[in-house]
Amino acid sequence: MPWNVLVNEELCIGCGECVDVCPVEVFELQDDKAVPVNVDECLGCESCVEVCEQDAVNIQEI
Ligand code: SF4
Ligand code: SF4
Structure with missing residues (x-):
């Protein structure tokens, strides 16, 4: 199932x-911001959403 992964910069x-928790390494830190570089691998587990204390990550089913 495809997912879109969005980070509010x-x-x-x-x-x-989020980089550490994601089991399929969707995120990479670039200039101190998380960037979803591997969205095609996302499993929709929402671990990144739960771990982000800034509520900066959103996962959408597409
Ligand atoms: S939902 Fe799960 S698989 Fe997808 S980016 Fe977040 S932690 Fe990674
Ligand atoms: S603030 Fe949220 S989106 Fe940014 S690196 Fe931390 S967990 Fe990831």
Whole structure:
């Protein structure tokens, strides 16, 4: 099932928690912001949404 992964750059503080928690390495830190670089691998598990204290990550079914 395809998913879209969005990071709100204004909210992201670059803590890297989403990078660490994602089982399929969707995120990469670039200039202290999380960037979804591997969205095609997303499983829709929402671990990144749960771990982000800034509420900066959104997952959408597409
Ligand atoms: S967990 Fe949230 S604040 Fe931390 S790097 Fe990821 S998107 Fe940014
Ligand atoms: S929903 Fe799960 S698989 Fe998809 S980016 Fe977030 S942690 Fe990774």
